Amino acid sequence: MRLATRHGTRELMEYVVRHAFLHELSWQSSTVSELDFSQGNLARLNVHMAGVTYLKLNKVLLSLALRRAPPAGLRQLRIWGKPGMVTHLPATAQLKQLQTCAAQVPELSTLWMNSLPDDAAKAIKANVKPAAAQGLELYISKPPKPEWLAEHLLNPLRDWDGREHISPAHAKKAALTYKNMLAVTRSIDSAMEVTAAAAALEAMVTAYVDEFNKIECRTSIIETVEREEIYTVLAELLAQLGGQLGGQGAALVDEAALLDLFDRLREF
Structure with a gap:
C-alpha cells in the first residue's frame, strides 16, 4: 500500500512504522526534522529533505529517493545497502564542503566502498588512481560478481x-x-x-x-x-x-x- 503526504507529523511517522502493509511512502514535513523508519516495512521511500536533520532507514528498503539537496555544509555522507542501488551519485559534487563520501568532490580525502559491483570497483580504482597517489585514502573491498548480484540484489x-x-x-x-x-x-x-x-x-x-x-x-x-x-x-x-x-x-x-x-x- 502507498501513502503520500506533504504535511507529515510525528504521529503519522509512528503509524507508518507500526503498520507492515505500508510498503511505499512519499514524505514531506515542515515540523518533523528527525525521521526514523528503521522498524517499518517500507520497500520504497521518497523524502523531501527540507528541514530534515536525521534520517534512519529500515533494513528491507529497496529504493530511496531524496528530493532537494542536503545541507550545503554537509561534511560526511555514509550510505549502506542490504544490498542496494545508488543513482545520480555525481550530484554530491554540489556539496562543496564534503570530505568523506563515495564520489568525486573537490575536498574528498577518503573513499570507502564495500560490496560494490565488481566492474564498478575496477572502474573506480582506475579512475581515482591519480588521486590515491596524491594522498586520497582509498578502500574498496568485497566487490561481488554479476552472478552474486543477480542472486541477491536482483x-x-x-x-x-x-x-x-x-x-x-x-x-x-x-x-x-x-x-x-x-x-x-x-x-x-x-x-x-x-x-x-x-x-x-x-x-x-x-x-x-x-x-x-x-x-x-x-x-x-x-x-x-x-x-x-x-x-x-x-x-x-x-x-x-x-x-x-x-x-x-x-x-x-x-x-x-x-x-x-x-x-x-x-x-x-
Whole structure:
C-alpha cells in the first residue's frame, strides 16, 4: 500500500512504522526534522529533505529517493545497502564542503566502498588512481560478481524478508529457490539438445513448486500477493532465458508447457 503526504507529523511517522502493509511512502514535513523508519516495512521511500536533520532507514528498503539537496555544509555522507542501488551519485559534487563520501568532490580525502559491483570497483580504482597517489585514502573491498548480484540484489523474492506473516527462515528459503533456478538456467545454452534442456527445466520447475508446497503445507503463509509473485518470477525467468538463447529459445524453452506444469503441481 502507498501513502503520500506533504504535511507529515510525528504521529503519522509512528503509524507508518507500526503498520507492515505500508510498503511505499512519499514524505514531506515542515515540523518533523528527525525521521526514523528503521522498524517499518517500507520497500520504497521518497523524502523531501527540507528541514530534515536525521534520517534512519529500515533494513528491507529497496529504493530511496531524496528530493532537494542536503545541507550545503554537509561534511560526511555514509550510505549502506542490504544490498542496494545508488543513482545520480555525481550530484554530491554540489556539496562543496564534503570530505568523506563515495564520489568525486573537490575536498574528498577518503573513499570507502564495500560490496560494490565488481566492474564498478575496477572502474573506480582506475579512475581515482591519480588521486590515491596524491594522498586520497582509498578502500574498496568485497566487490561481488554479476552472478552474486543477480542472486541477491536482483532476487525478486528477497522482498519477502520483513513481511509480518513470513518468518525470516521462510523468506530465506523463498530467495534460495530463485538462486537455485538461476543455477539451472545458466547451465542451458543454445548448443544443448532439446530433450536435455526440457528435462532440466522440468526438474527445475518441479523443485521450485515443491519447495513452496512444503512451505504452504507447514505454515499457510502464501497469500494472493505471494502466489502471484511465485508465478511471475518463474514466467519472467523462462521468458528471459528464451530471449538469451536467441533463435533456439523457442525450441529449448517451452514456456507454455512449463507454466502448465507449474499449475498442475502447485498446492497453494
